[in-house]
Amino acid sequence: MHREDHGLAELLKYENIAWYEDGVVRILDRRVYPYEKKTVECRSHQEVAQAITDMVTQSGGPFLAVQMGMALASHEAKDRPVEERMAYLAEAARTLSQARPTTAEKLRLMTDRSLAAAHIAMENGRDLTSAIVADAIETINRRYHEVRLLANHLAAQFPDQGVVMTQCFGETIVGMMLLACREQGKTVRFICPETRPFLQGARLTASVIADMGFEVHVITDNMPAWIMAREQVDVLTSAADIITMDGHVVNKVGTFQLALAAAYHNIPYFVTGTPNFEHESVESIVIEERDVEQVKTHLGRSVVREGVNAYYPAFDITPPKLVNGVVTPKGIFSPYDLKTYYGEGDVSTVVV
Template sequence: MNRADHDLAFLLRYENIAWYEDGRVRILDRRIYPIRTEFVTCTRHEEVAQAIADMVTQSGGPYTAAAMGMALAAHECRGRPEAQQLAYLERAAHTLSHARPTTVAKMAVCTQSCLDAARAALAAGASDATDAVFTRALEDVNRKYERIERTGAYLAAQFPDGGTVMTQCFGETVIGMMLRACRAQNKQVRFLCPETRPFFQGARLTASCICDMGFDVTVITDNMPAYAMGQKKVAVFTSAADVITMDGHVVNKVGTFQIALAAQYWG
């Protein structure tokens, strides 16, 4: 498999998001990164669900964690009769996908894909579906990266060379892909990142990704965006989004609204 996470920041490499290996899932603790680089290690899929609920990983991280949690669940029930393994994995899929109430529908897509891989492996005679589930989890995240690479290239094309961009929250893979596209286009862009309370994803995660990938970045407090937009001549404002509706409305944390108003004011 040609991995789509090449040349991205540390935070966006698959192994540094969530990774299953030898009966354990390790998840980078984004609550403290980059002050400290530490991983939470889970030996049961319920622990993965709890880590997701506790915001150990944020933005797109929970989806990868849930998929890797399914690989761990497959390891837990390996060797049992096929019907028992499937029943166990169905319960695990529900536990993992419902770990965080705001993302249930999209998380269920990830866990269902892993469940389908397990079902196919067991139907083919395997007594242990762990490898099949892990492979599917890795393929799914890689396909997501490949898809978002197109989004990143489109977004980078909107940035004026030498311009200033403000980006809110942590857009995960989109951040990495737009920076990689800027680098490929030899486009110099400066970034402003509001800190993004309550978990400071902008100050810690977005800013560290931008810095890792060699771009100028300045963290500002959450009460500065309107002033900074005018004084720093921000050309483009981008935001992460929990949901984007079919008619173009962006749904995100409450603090994004005031920046959208400021962006409208400053054109």
């Protein structure tokens, strides 16, 4: 099998996202990368779910992690009768898919794939765990291929010698858009807001960009509006945790204010991803509220005095009027016309 992660930064290699082997799922800890390269070892599917909740992996990482978690669940139940084993896998699927509430529907698509692979293996007398792992690798390889198509459309919006501002860490999309820039013969400079409190922009996006040989500057989260004008930013881009069918973008908190600043400066904002068929409108969105202690501390030290409170919504919602285009593997769509993304009966299970 041709691996679609060829040529990408080490952070984006399959084995460095989530990998099952011999009763253990190993996940590269993105909370501390790049100043520490540490792997979290999960010995139960519940530990995989907790790792996802705790942001050990994020962005597109949980899609592979939940499938590897399903392989681990299969291993946990290997000595049970077949019916009990399948019931155990169904329960594991519920646990894993609920690890991040806002993206539960996307995660459920992945656990459903694993359940289907297990059923087929059971009917054909094959090993369930191996079948789930094989399907997980096939799925991520297909997803990377789809992201490569998407990235070609995105990079086409970047002018040569242009300046692009990113938001948070778009995972595979970041690496693929860099490959696309290279293939299109474009020199592009990138600016990455840091993305508090986990600093995904500073630690992950900037690391991948630098690893792949492009110029990148990191800024704090209160600088973008000024920097957009001073550095003559050409394009703002982000991935999305959810793109509702009515064109709203649910992404890392702070995306909305970046889109507002971009609109003021007449900078186009292109969001990448596939519309979420399960979310017909923005009313279906539940915004995850995370532990406020993560806001009140930074790199292990408290930044507020005792008695000070905080808020930590993990995501915000950008309305379609601020989105210039939704970049998908099929091309660029208006946020007001996303139903045309899906042909008759074409509800894709490739999560981008």
